[in-house]
Amino acid sequence: MNKATSKIFKEFSHEKFPSAVVNQTIREVKSKKKNQNTKSFKKLWCCFNNQNLKVEKAGDFYTVSFPTLEKRTGVPVVARPYQQEWLERILNGTVKQGASELYRKKGKWYIAISITFEVEQRKEPKVMGIDLGLKYIAVASVGTKSWFFKGNQVAFVRRRFAAKRKKLGKSKKLSAIKKSKNKESRWMKDQNHKISRQIIDHALANGVGIIRMEDLTDIRNRAKSKKEAGRNLHSWSFHQLKKMIKYKAEMAGIRFELVKPDYTSQTCKCGHREKANRNGIQFRCKKCGYTCHADLNGAINIAKAISGLAA
Numbered sequence: 086m087n088k089a090t091s092k093i094f095k096e097f098s099h100e101k102f103p104s105a106v107v108n109q110t111i112r113e114v115k116s117k118k119k120n121q122n123t124k125s126f127k128k129l130w131c132c133f134n135n136q137n138l139k140v141e142k143a144g145d146f147y148t149v150s151f152p153t154l155e156k157r158t159g160v161p162v163v164a165r166p167y168q169q170e171w172l173e174r175i176l177n178g179t180v181k182q183g184a185s186e187l188y189r190k191k192g193k194w195y196i197a198i199s200i201t202f203e204v205e206q207r208k209e210p211k212v213m214g215i216d217l218g219l220k221y222i223a224v225a226s227v228g229t230k231s232w233f234f235k236g237n238q239v240a241f242v243r244r245r246f247a248a249k250r251k252k253l254g255k256s257k258k259l260s261a262i263k264k265s266k267n268k269e270s271r272w273m274k275d276q277n278h279k280i281s282r283q284i285i286d287h288a289l290a291n292g293v294g295i296i297r298m299e300d301l302t303d304i305r306n307r308a309k310s311k312k313e314a315g316r317n318l319h320s321w322s323f324h325q326l327k328k329m330i331k332y333k334a335e336m337a338g339i340r341f342e343l344v345k346p347d348y349t350s351q352t353c354k355c356g357h358r359e360k361a362n363r364n365g366i367q368f369r370c371k372k373c374g375y376t377c378h379a380d381l382n383g384a385i386n387i388a389k390a391i392s393g394l395a396a
């Protein structure tokens with residue numbers, strides 16, 4: 086018996102779980118242990134296979150139930166709207182429920198349920214380009230259509246959180262600062278969920294089969310412009326938004342591609358490329374005089390993948 090396994094047995098020995106649950110947990114830990122160091126287990130969890138954990142709904146409330154030695158125990162769960170959608174799909178059988186984990190994090194209990202389902206690749210020919218920025222968090226373009234997702238309110242709320250923390254900092258209320266940071270993260274995550282959902286909805290309504298975004302993995306090394314420096318500052322939320330767009334696209338059967346970010350902001354549709362084409366939020370071609378919102382011009386160039394797809 087290895088270290089992780091015996092630790093789990095010890096933790097479970099005074100709990101009232103049937104051996105099926107303990108065994109499932111040990112199987113999961115063993116398979117995870119192959120990929121990571123034992124020391125990295127900071128939280129303990131127990132695992133259920135799809136037969137042991139049952140999702141149910143009573144009125145507006147969702148419950149999950151699992152077996153203990155004495156009886157099945159049902160607990161109500163708090164679910165956000167996007168999580169409710171998936172719970173509904175488990176209930177109506179359009180997704181297949183896999184293994185689940187019950188774990189505790191910062192004094193709260195969570196249940197993570199894995200699901201699988203088939204996605205049919207969309208054959209629509211149109212390409213959507215998405216540019217991330219500061220004035221507008223995201224600009225999406227498909228052919229002649231475009232959508233701007235405002236960042237103003239986001240910036241405002243984040244400034245308010247930062248100001249509050251600065252005030253707290255002076256009185257050294259560290260736990261309050263941490264709480265404020267967590268609250269901001271949750272708020273931002275919620276915003277990103279909404280924006281990514283809207284983007285995918287526009288894509289689906291406009292015959293999009295491919296979504297393209299810039300590959301900004303090495304942005305740190307080339308943060309020259311103000312826009313890119315700003316992106317750095319908020320990189321975790323941009324990264325989060327991008328990840329959400331990617332998985333929501335793929336779940337909808339839309340192919341997700343990364344393009345090389347070179348020259349997307351300074352190239353005109355006439356082909357002329359010059360740094361001076363772009364001035365803040367305005368794009369104006371020095372050669373042909375074409376004008377456009379700079380972020381939209383970026384989104385159009387991203388859709389075209391003017392510098393090619395990222396490797």
Ligand SMILES: [Zn+2]
Binds near residue numbers: 353354355371372
């Ligand atoms: Zn031009």
